[in-house]
Amino acid sequence: KHILVVPGDGIGAEVTTVGKQVLEVIAQKFGHEFTYDEALIGHVAIEATGSPLPDETLEKMRAADAVLFGAVGHPKYDNDPSAKVRPEQGLLKMRKELGLYANLRPIKLFDELLEASSIKPEILRGADILFFRELTGDVYFGKRERLDEGNTAYDTMIYSKYEVERIVRKAFEAARTRGKKLCSVDKANVLESSRLWREVVQTLSPEYPDVTVEHQFIDAAAMLLIKDPKRFDVVVTGNLFGDILTDEASQIAGSMGMLASASVGDNTGVYEPIHGSAHDITGKGVANPLASVLSAALLLDISFGLKDEAQAVIDAVDSVLKVGFRTRDIADQNTPAEKILGTEAMG
Amino acid sequence: KHILVVPGDGIGAEVTTVGKQVLEVIAQKFGHEFTYDEALIGHVAIEATGSPLPDETLEKMRAADAVLFGAVGHPKYDNDPSAKVRPEQGLLKMRKELGLYANLRPIKLFDELLEASSIKPEILRGADILFFRELTGDVYFGKRERLDEGNTAYDTMIYSKYEVERIVRKAFEAARTRGKKLCSVDKANVLESSRLWREVVQTLSPEYPDVTVEHQFIDAAAMLLIKDPKRFDVVVTGNLFGDILTDEASQIAGSMGMLASASVGDNTGVYEPIHGSAHDITGKGVANPLASVLSAALLLDISFGLKDEAQAVIDAVDSVLKVGFRTRDIADQNTPAEKILGTEAMG
Ligand SMILES: CC(C)[C@H](C(=O)O)[C@@H](O)C(=O)O
Ligand SMILES: CC(C)[C@H](C(=O)O)[C@@H](O)C(=O)O
Numbered sequence A, B: 001k002h003i004l005v006v007p008g009d010g011i012g013a014e015v016t017t018v019g020k021q022v023l024e025v026i027a028q029k030f031g032h033e034f035t036y037d038e039a040l041i042g043h044v045a046i047e048a049t050g051s052p053l054p055d056e057t058l059e060k061m062r063a064a065d066a067v068l069f070g071a072v073g074h075p076k077y078d079n080d081p082s083a084k085v086r087p088e089q090g091l092l093k094m095r096k097e098l099g100l101y102a103n104l105r106p107i108k109l110f111d112e113l114l115e116a117s118s119i120k121p122e123i124l125r126g127a128d129i130l131f132f133r134e135l136t137g138d139v140y141f142g143k144r145e146r147l148d149e150g151n152t153a154y155d156t157m158i159y160s161k162y163e164v165e166r167i168v169r170k171a172f173e174a175a176r177t178r179g180k181k182l183c184s185v186d187k188a189n190v191l192e193s194s195r196l197w198r199e200v201v202q203t204l205s206p207e208y209p210d211v212t213v214e215h216q217f218i219d220a221a222a223m224l225l226i227k228d229p230k231r232f233d234v235v236v237t238g239n240l241f242g243d244i245l246t247d248e249a250s251q252i253a254g255s256m257g258m259l260a261s262a263s264v265g266d267n268t269g270v271y272e273p274i275h276g277s278a279h280d281i282t283g284k285g286v287a288n289p290l291a292s293v294l295s296a297a298l299l300l301d302i303s304f305g306l307k308d309e310a311q312a313v314i315d316a317v318d319s320v321l322k323v324g325f326r327t328r329d330i331a332d333q334n335t336p337a338e339k340i341l342g343t344e345a346m347g
Helices: A012-030 A043-049 A055-062 A087-097 A110-116 A163-178 A192-207 A218-227 A239-253 A289-303 A308-320 B012-030 B043-050 B055-063 B087-097 B113-115 B161-177 B192-207 B218-227 B241-253 B290-303 B309-321
Strands: A001-007 A036-038 A065-071 A102-108 A130-132 A146-147 A152-160 A181-185 A212-217 A236-237 A259-265 A267-275 B002-008 B037-039 B067-069 B102-108 B128-134 B142-149 B152-160 B180-186 B212-217 B232-236 B260-263 B269-273
Touching: A001 A012, A001 A043, A001 A055, A001 A110, A001 B161, A001 B218, A012 A065, A012 A239, A012 A289, A012 A308, A043 A087, A055 A087, A055 B142, A065 A289, A102 A163, A102 A239, A102 A289, A102 B002, A110 A308, A110 B161, A130 A163, A130 B113, A146 B192, A152 A163, A152 A192, A152 B192, A163 A181, A163 A192, A163 A236, A181 A192, A181 A218, A181 A239, A192 A212, A192 B142, A212 A218, A218 A236, A218 A239, A236 A239, A236 B232, A239 B218, A259 A289, A267 A289, A289 A308, B002 B012, B002 B102, B012 B067, B012 B102, B012 B290, B037 B128, B043 B087, B055 B087, B055 B161, B102 B161, B102 B241, B113 B152, B113 B309, B128 B241, B152 B161, B152 B192, B161 B180, B161 B232, B180 B241, B192 B212, B218 B241, B232 B241, B260 B290, B269 B290, B290 B309
Parallel strands: A001 A036, A001 A065, A065 A267, A130 A236, A181 A212, A181 A236, B002 B037, B002 B067, B067 B269, B128 B232, B180 B212, B180 B232
Antiparallel strands: A102 A130, A102 A259, A146 A152, A152 B152, A259 A267, B102 B128, B102 B260, B142 B152, B260 B269
């Protein structure tokens, strides 16, 4: 199996280094042979080649069996709304070109981290949510433009039925293997694209009679996720709403630094932390690498079908937490200083 | 002063009845004379007249000094994506026709409710956020349409600079009178309308040198709001992002049932709870009327400039909570059964 490592920007390099080490240990322990290559994306790719997603990177991605991805982004562009070339374009183009229409984000709290969250332990205990975020449509890919000499700007929130259908089917199928509950999130009381989304969910629902479906508006969902996370099992939603809800849901897992995601579609899968490039802590060696480690577990599970190997990684994370080790972001007032580790030591 | 009461749908009628009673008590106590009228909106207006915002209602709104508003919505339409006439159209048309471009949503926890939230008390204590949600633009009012024989649907997320400027100025001015911090929320790493939004904030910022500005992406903001609500003072954002963030922020105030909002613009102001029509509890007499009561306080303060009267209402809410009375939504496991009140008793 051939794995492409794409560190990207900021802490991406630090955390994927650890993710890759874990894959190496797994290969040795379980007698697999993984080969690796590296490629550029985002700000580092712009600096080196002028493009946020060089052709060479895209070709290497297509040729790989799976991609271990870091993060993209750089504050320089955030403060310059007029920049024409931006790191995020590389990420979005990758998603589109590789047909990565389904972004899976499992949200599950490790027992040891019950106290690391801002939410009360009794609200969190037992929460276990699997998000399906649509990843190649919506306002991320619709037409956008300036009008009226730059004084007006628009973006287009757009969905076609086949795009909704393929992600909703994946979500229904996953719900079958879990708690048999599917929550679809939209804003159908206002948006036409949401009404189309809801129609598709309603049309498919009879094919999955064993799965109970509910619809929530995005505003209510953002509230309920915090108020009562246990009510959710599988959640399916569009690209923008999924972006917002899954970041918010990171508080259920104690920290953004714990959350992995899998982006899958018709071909190569891409595995990445849901956190960003975090330039404020880049190079300090304090980033939590566990989201990248858990992304490696998803890679083993989903792209390679290696369930035992994936479980071994999750168990390793669990046991390191049980022994009391923490990175700064998941430490609480009871963590003794000597148990607070940097990125490398945690790896 | 002439006040129009527009109960709308579901629990709207129950809670505005209490809001109006409170206005009456204030009038008596402070020697004012308020006159009242009523009008229809939403589902009840559709049933009675065929239109979700009858012309008569709009005329009465224009003629009033302020509007005390309930809620709109009905499950019937939510499950029928193809309905052409919908209660929410009445709400959106009202906002547009009355030029209510600024929706103020103060989020402040009454000390007594520290335990009612799913968030830890130590995270909440001292949180005090004032949201400015833009209310007459964005994807709520852009062109929307079905294409391709109904198989594709789009909505248009659109902003012009003058629309952003007028709400951002209001937010800057409010920040001046408070903690002097303004957080602008957008998705400028992807959306052109967000880049325009950010440009306007950056352009205006030098005019308010005493206010510190930060920009957050909506996904990060949704996370930070839960992780560390105290970091926020004034938040300004677009219509859609504001809808999501303020519902989420209701958890900071313990319950949706506590949150009031003011929608203001060039003329008549509209005051309403941020909660919806809640048909699941309609007619049971259990709805929390305090959001409507606090909306009445905002009405007195903002539309009539009656600060002492507004404070008297807030103090009354505070003291009723101090005595231990709760509606069901803000009760916790320590609330004795005899202290749990219905809508009327709480009023
Ligand atoms: C960096 C940004 C464009 C991206 C997104 O919004 O999709 C990120 O927030 C994510 O969730 O992967
Ligand atoms: C009912 C709905 C259209 C409305 C909105 O999205 O604006 C509501 O959620 C609100 O926040 O007032």
